[in-house]
Amino acid sequence: MRKILLIHGPNLNLLGEREVETYGSRTLSQINEMIKKRAKKLGCEVRIKQSNNEGEIVSFIGEAKDWADALIINPAAYTHTSLAIRDAISAIGIPAVEVHLSNIFKRESFRQKSLTAGVCVGQITGFGPQSYLLALEAVMNILGEGKNADRKAAS
Numbered sequence: 285m286r287k288i289l290l291i292h293g294p295n296l297n298l299l300g301e302r303e304v305e306t307y308g309s310r311t312l313s314q315i316n317e318m319i320k321k322r323a324k325k326l327g328c329e330v331r332i333k334q335s336n337n338e339g340e341i342v343s344f345i346g347e348a349k350d351w352a353d354a355l356i357i358n359p360a361a362y363t364h365t366s367l368a369i370r371d372a373i374s375a376i377g378i379p380a381v382e383v384h385l386s387n388i389f390k391r392e393s394f395r396q397k398s399l400t401a402g403v404c405v406g407q408i409t410g411f412g413p414q415s416y417l418l419a420l421e422a423v424m425n426i427l428g429e430g431k432n433a434d435r436k437a438a439s
């Protein structure tokens with residue numbers, strides 16, 4: 285069974301009460317339930333972590349090298365600032381997909397730049413909690429296990 289590490293970055297623990305007009309009213313634990321349900325359906329194991337700390341996120345990514353087949357990450361505000369998280373993703377050499385609830389390209393100019401997307405296979409942005417479900421499907425396809433597995437990611 286394929287193993288996927290999913291990381292939620294800073295302030296995503298506040299979902300449901302934080303800027304609901306932008307991020308919606310679902311809490312992080314409700315979103316995690318949706319993710320686990322979809323993972324079960326797709327036949328993969330997903331381990332979910334959240335941290336508000338850049339160094340801890342770097343460590344989570346480094347530890348994934350030994351067991352995960354793919355990484356899904358919403359680096360939240362660190363998307364726009366963290367070279368350390370970018371380097372960690374690049375260092376482990378497993379396929380990664382970047383996720384955002386909001387469409388970062390519709391927002392302030394400082395959010396329209398991602399330091400991390402360039403070391404990911406791709407980015408899914410703007411579909412609310414569904415962004416995570418789309419990312420799960422994407423990584424399963426990348427790993428050759430999804431229903432569109434014959435369609436290789438464009439390089």
Ligand code: DQA
Pocket residue numbers: 294295296358359360361362363383384385386387388395
């Ligand atoms: C976010 C977008 C980021 O710009 C922001 O800092 C977040 C959440 C999103 O999921 O839409 O915290 O990553």
